[in-house]
Structure formats: structure tokens, C-alpha cells
């Protein structure tokens with residue numbers, strides 16, 4: 001633990017200076033987008049743009065080799081099969097997930113989250129899956145793993161290669177949700193006083209314990225992921241809550257509006273980059 005803290009302290013030292021573009025208060029998602037993209041392109045000029053979606057593998061050659069070998073028998077295969085089965089199985093009322101989504105739910109993951117202008121809130125894919133279950137009189141899934149991870153893995157798989165296409169409608173509420181997500185991303189929290197950006201903007205490619213930090217650009221494209229450390233799959237909800245716990249902070253409830261806004265912000269930053277999920281991590 002002492003070693004771990006020492007490493008964290010090193011990161012913290014690098015992280016005090018917030019990039020100037022993150023400090024801007026004016027609401028301009030387009031400007032944020034350009035600045036965010038340029039930051040990663042210049043910091044990692046050797047990484048091809050579409051490779052950022054491979055998370056830690058885009059940052060480390062040894063790790064990438066192990067991953068490429070593993071992809072012959074990907075550990076998420078089981079979840080994919082299960083996800084397809086759940087996705088296609090009729091609910092008690094005879095309907096299926098396909099009936100809840102545009103294009104029957106195939107090849108649409110890149111459009112989530114979206115801003116629902118009737119409810120004035122961000123709807124993530126995980127929320128949409130549970131809304132579908134509830135609208136059909138079924139019990140919602142737990143957000144962190146198992147069936148939720150399986151169904152979102154299958155939906156991501158049918159969307160592989162499709163670029164993120166997140167829209168921010170010209171609606172002050174939508175902009176507010178985006179700004180709130182952005183704020184959450186750069187806000188320091190927890191006993192260690194880290195923001196998401198301290199690790200995933202300032203320090204991608206650095207090592208924490210045995211792990212190589214993934215870059216914030218394209219950080220959601222591979223979700224959901226299999227992690228050996230988890231002994232199974234985890235959703236975006238699982239990753240957000242565990243990253244909050246890592247800084248000894250108190251995580252929010254999965255799919256709390258703030259997490260949804262955070263997902264909205266990060267996904268918008270990844271516009272144009274291909275969906276690569278489901279992913280596998282050591």
C-alpha cells in the first residue's frame with residue numbers, strides 16, 4: 001500500500017496543473033472537443049487516432065502483444081453468447097428488446113447516451129435497457145455486471161467499428177447536463193483528492209500497481225469489459241464506481257444523474273472514434 005501511495009503521489013505532483021482548456025467556463029462543447037482531441041493527439045503523437053479506443057493497449061507495446069494473443073479466445077465470448085440469448089428471448093408479453101430500440105437495437109450503441117428532451121435527462125444504454133425491461137413488465141437488471149454486462153456487450157458487438165455519434169441538442173438543459181458531466185470529470189474528490197482527469201488525462205500510459213492507465217480519449221468505446229481482476233464482466237457503471245473507490249471516495253449510485261452526465265461528456269469527446277466493445281483487460 002505504501003508503494004501504491006508513493007506512485008499516486010508522483011501522479012499528483014504532475015496533476016496539480018489543470019490543462020488550461022479544462023478551466024474554461026464558457027459552454028462550448030465544440031471548442032472543448034477540439035482542445036481535448038488536440039491535447040491527446042499531441043501528447044501521444046505516435047498513437048493512431050482510432051487506436052485510443054483500445055485503452056491501456058494503445059499506451060504499451062508489451063500489454064498489446066498479450067492482448068492480441070488473447071483475442072483468439074476472448075474472455076468476453078461467454079457474455080456475448082449470453083447477451084445475444086437474452087436480447088432475442090421474448091419477454092413474458094411476447095415482445096423483445098428489439099421492440100424498444102431504433103433498428104431493432106442492432107448497430108446503435110454509438111448513439112448512446114442521448115439527451116431525452118421530454119424528460120430533460122441523459123439516457124445511457126444501460127438506462128435504456130432497464131427502461132425497456134420495465135416498460136414490458138420485467139424486472140430491471142442490476143447495473144454493474146451479469147445480465148446488464150451481457151446485453152450491453154452484445155449491443156456493442158453489433159456496433160463495432162461504428163463511430164460514436166453523440167448529439168447535444170440546442171437546448172439549455174442538454175448543455176447543462178454536458179457541463180455538469182464535464183465538471184464532474186475535472187473535480188477532485190476522495191481522500192486522495194484526485195479527479196478523473198488526474199489519472200486519465202494527465203497520466204495515461206503511467207503505471208499504477210500492475211495497471212497501465214488508459215487515456216480519457218475513447219475510454220468508453222470498449223465498454224463493457226472483461227477484467228481478470230473482477231473475474232468477469234463489468235459495465236460502465238462498474239468502472240465508474242470502482243474508479244471513485246480507488247481514490248477512497250464514496251461512489252454515487254450506479255446511473256446517478258451525475259454519472260450519466262459524465263458518460264455524456266466522455267462519449268461526446270470520443271465522437272468519430274469507433275466502438276470497440278466488448279473489451280478484455282488483464
Ligand code: HEC
Pocket residue numbers: 054055056185194195196197198199200208211212213214215219220222225239240243244246247262281
Ligand atoms: C487513481 C487513479 C484513477 C482515477 C482518479 C480514476 N481512475 Fe479510472 N482507472 C484507473 C485504473 C488504474 C484503471 C484500470 C487501468 C486502465 O484501464 O486505465 C482505470 C480504468 C478506467 C476505465 C476503463 C478503461 C479501459 O479501457 O479499461 C474507465 C472508463 C475509467 N477508468 C473512468 C474513470 C472515471 C470516469 C474517473 C473519475 C470518476 C476515473 N476513472 C478516475 C485509475 C483511476
